[in-house]
Amino acid sequence: MSSSLSTYAPKKLQRRFENKEKEWIRSDNRGFLQCRPAFLKTGSGNAASGSAFAEFGSTKVIVSIFGPRESKKAMMYSDIGRLNCSVSLTTFATPVRSKAMMGFEQNEKDLSSMLYKALEGVIKLDTFPKTTVDVFALVLQSGGSDLSVIISCASLALADAGIQMYDLLTSVSVARVGNNLIIDPTNEEENEQDGNLTIAYMPSRNEVSQVTLTGEWSTGKINQAMEISVAACFKLGDVLRNILRESE
Amino acid sequence: MRDIDIVTDMMTSSEGESEGFAVEMEEEASRHIFPIHFYEKHLLESIRPDGRHLSHARHTTVAFGPVSTADGSALVKIGDTTMLAVIKLEVMTPFADTPDEGTIAVEFIMPPICSPLVRPGRPIEVATVISKQLSDAIKSSGMLNYKELSLVSEKAAWMAYLDIYCLNADGSLFDAADPTAEEEFIMDTVITLVLNSSGQLVSMYKPGGSVVAHISTFQDCFVLAKHRAKELMGIMNDAMQLMEED
Numbered sequence: 497m498s499s500s501l502s503t504y505a506p507k508k509l510q511r512r513f514e515n516k517e518k519e520w521i522r523s524d525n526r527g528f529l530q531c532r533p534a535f536l537k538t539g540s541g542n543a544a545s546g547s548a549f550a551e552f553g554s555t556k557v558i559v560s561i562f563g564p565r566e567s568k569k570a571m572m573y574s575d576i577g578r579l580n581c582s583v584s585l586t587t588f589a590t591p592v593r594s595k596a597m598m599g600f601e602q603n604e605k606d607l608s609s610m611l612y613k614a615l616e617g618v619i620k621l622d623t624f625p626k627t628t629v630d631v632f633a634l635v636l637q638s639g640g641s642d643l644s645v646i647i648s649c650a651s652l653a654l655a656d657a658g659i660q661m662y663d664l665l666t667s668v669s670v671a672r673v674g675n676n677l678i679i680d681p682t683n684e685e686e687n688e689q690d691g692n693l694t695i696a697y698m699p700s701r702n703e704v705s706q707v708t709l710t711g712e713w714s715t716g717k718i719n720q721a722m723e724i725s726v727a728a729c730f731k732l733g734d735v736l737r738n739i740l741r742e743s744e
Numbered sequence: 745m746r747d748i749d750i751v752t753d754m755m756t757s758s759e760g761e762s763e764g765f766a767v768e769m770e771e772e773a774s775r776h777i778f779p780i781h782f783y784e785k786h787l788l789e790s791i792r793p794d795g796r797h798l799s800h801a802r803h804t805t806v807a808f809g810p811v812s813t814a815d816g817s818a819l820v821k822i823g824d825t826t827m828l829a830v831i832k833l834e835v836m837t838p839f840a841d842t843p844d845e846g847t848i849a850v851e852f853i854m855p856p857i858c859s860p861l862v863r864p865g866r867p868i869e870v871a872t873v874i875s876k877q878l879s880d881a882i883k884s885s886g887m888l889n890y891k892e893l894s895l896v897s898e899k900a901a902w903m904a905y906l907d908i909y910c911l912n913a914d915g916s917l918f919d920a921a922d923p924t925a926e927e928e929f930i931m932d933t934v935i936t937l938v939l940n941s942s943g944q945l946v947s948m949y950k951p952g953g954s955v956v957a958h959i960s961t962f963q964d965c966f967v968l969a970k971h972r973a974k975e976l977m978g979i980m981n982d983a984m985q986l987m988e989e990d
Contacts, residue, residue: 543824543860560858565860584856586830587832587853588811588817588907591813593832593905630856632856633857634911636828
């Protein structure tokens with residue numbers, strides 16, 4: 497054994513984004529405007545009215561739809577239907593066992609409310625008065641851009657369940673790292689990002705149901721990021737439609 | 745009552761062949777409205793609605809390593825019942841009374857996606873019951889050598905978290921006695937047996953219920969369980985071999 501090794505320490509992690517302005521390659525060799533390879537499937541569970549599985553790179557999500565079914569007894573009478581969204585993460589979704597992690601429950605609550613807000617304007621709530629549609633998502637593995645994967649997967653599952661919507665909802669996330677815009681960021685990239693834009697968009701109606709912008713942005717960059725994500729949403733919409741057509 | 749009889753008669757005669765949408769609808773309706781009647785009709789013929797013989801289990805598949813963020817994982821499907829078991833290892837300080845042993849924590853989780861009966865918030869009773877049962881079966885069976893989980897005596901040992909997620913609940917969550925969810929709903933009682941690889945009984949569980957089973961019934965159950973255990977061992981060994989080849 498060499499005596500120079502006095503302490504035990506893993507190799508110093510190479511910082512990919514040390515100089516963000518310089519040319520760099522994404523860890524999975526993707527282009528800046530290239531989404532991760534995606535796999536989507538409808539009907540993975542039979543007890544639910546509809547369900548879908550989505551896999552974008554290492555992000556894996558299952559969404560099940562229940563209902564329209566009787567609302568909880570405590571609920572007040574409602575002329576229009578209710579939407580109930582709940583996102584949960586598995587304990588193995590993150591590298592550290594997540595139940596021990598700080599803010600784990602808060603993260604679940606945030607994702608649930610974001611999902612609800614994205615979907616509420618898209619579903620025709622007046623088509624199921626007095627009843628509730630439950631949208632339950634389970635994140636099997638969190639690998640970045642989780643919210644957009646959950647939203648796209650949920651809209652696919654809703655379509656599978658036959659819940660009427662104004663249009664399929666697609667969602668894409670764009671991160672700003674230095675001067676560069678990268679689409680569909682992974683966890684590693686999200687940790688290094690200077691800003692993030694997540695959009696939920698209805699391609700056929702050309703309408704936006706949700707935009708979340710964090711970090712520091714210039715107006716020009718926002719416009720550019722919007723254009724990129726809308727273009728990606730269009731493509732994702734076609735993908736979702738093809739999957740629904742094939743599953744018939 | 746006469747009308748119902750006609751409906752169910754049609755149903756049994758059309759088993760296996762569809763006679764149009766109307767018949768199918770009535771079959772479905774009678775199945776939901778008179779489940780006991782529906783199953784009695786099938787039991788007379790010694791066949792179950794999904795075409796299985798009474799003692800036959802559903803098709804079972806096992807896949808290893810579906811979760812890359814875990815230290816070990818397996819996906820098991822029995823019919824439509826789907827379970828994902830995941831092991832995560834953490835280092836802990838061993839307990840004072842067992843300084844050179846690690847430990848395992850078993851949790852069974854039913855997320856709301858798996859069944860219409862589960863709502864977000866508080867876990868449902870059955871999940872807690874199965875969690876305890878599983879934990880007891882694993883800990884009392886002696887299948888794990890806790891000494892192997894020790895790293896440094898009195899200082900460090902592995903804490904293994906075994907989390908089992910139910911992705912789709914269609915009956916027989918605990919293992920493989922193997923009725924479907926629908927059958928379970930009308931059953932009087934369940935008897936669950938756990939066996940180890942050499943066919944020895946490790947745990948037996950009968951959760952009360954209205955029917956007090958005869959000793960001979962238990963003996964029958966044991967024979968069935970033994971047969972099923974052999975079948976499962978075969979499936980698991982095949983899956984292990986496949987994994988090693990990869």
